[in-house]
Amino acid sequence: MTDTTDMPETPRVLSPRDEARVRFAMDAERVARQTLDLLPIDPDAPPGERLRRTLALKELMDQLVEHAVIAEREEGTTWAQLATAAGISKQAAHERWAGAVTAWASGGRTLFPPDSEYSTLKTARRLDQVHADRHPDHPKDAVSSGLDAVRFPGAVAAEAARRERAQGLHHRLALLRDRLTVLHDEQRLLTEGDARPEARAAVLTRLADAEQEVADLYDELTGAEPELADDHRARAERSRANTVSCREYAELLTANATTEAAR
Incomplete structure (x- = not known):
């Protein structure tokens, strides 16, 4: 059995798969603690207190479900497989949880911010002890021993390089999204102001x-984050469809302006 005290301190940031796994485990522990907190009976509790605390637990459970989906996606589970597990359609599963997966990817796929004093590996060790206290017959490293960083330490450098590349791409995407917001606002103002077709066509071309x-x-x-490749391909296709739509509308406005000028 691996002794958790002999585990290496590095890396501080693990693979996205490990980060998602530990986040799920950490939230599972929170659910367990919050559930057990409901056991004591306080006859003097104010009206509605039991319901309020139960609804707070439900909110935490909903978050746990989202994090379960993210951890599954990081492990390569398909949307079809998730849909089967949830007893819903693939489309319904995607509509329900794709936003959470996207937010996780855009946020860097880490449990803690880069400047945090906490580390995912140390959190896994703490959860090892929590689990061992409740299940002394289980391995003492039941959480950390399943992490890629512990099982395959040689892959850490390659994973770090891939993560750095992905973070750079997400940063560029964030800048582009800001630019798109500005352009959409400009297009709306031109349309509402009944601006000349040439001006609207120019904005559409930039869009x-x-x-x-x-x-x-x-x-x-798709190459930097292969686990989320199908989500990235879907978003790429939507952006390409938007590209075609904007160009076609710009061409139509330009043609109409040319026709009006020729009259």
Whole structure:
């Protein structure tokens, strides 16, 4: 059996798969603690207190479900497999949880911020002890021993390089999203102000260019984050469709302006 005290201190940031696994485990512990806190009976509790605390637990459970989905996705579980596990359609599963997966990816796929004093590996060790206290017959490293960082320490450097590449791509995407917001606002104001077709066509062309850049970045992310590749491909396709739509509308406005000028 592996002694958790002999585990290496590094790396502080683990693979996205490990990060998602430990986040799920940490939330599972919180659910367990909060559930046990409901056991004592306080005859003097104010009306509604039991319901309030139970609803708070339900909110935490909903979060745990989201984190379970993220951990599954990081392990390569498909949306179809998740749908089967949840007893719903693939489309319903995607609609329900894709936003959480996207937010996790955009946030860097880490349990703690880069400047945090906490580390995922130390959290896994703490959870080892929590589990061992309740199940003394289980391995003392029941959480940490399942992590890639412990099982395959040689892969840490390659994972760090891939993570750095993905973070750079997500940063560029965030800048592009800001640019798209500005362009959409500009397009709306021009449309509401009944601006000349040429001006609206110019904004639409810039929108098309930005959407194409977004599609290209999502294509790159399929290689940097292969576990989430199908989500990235879907977003790339949506951005490409937006590109085509914006270009076609810009061409239509330009053609109409040319026709009006010729009259």
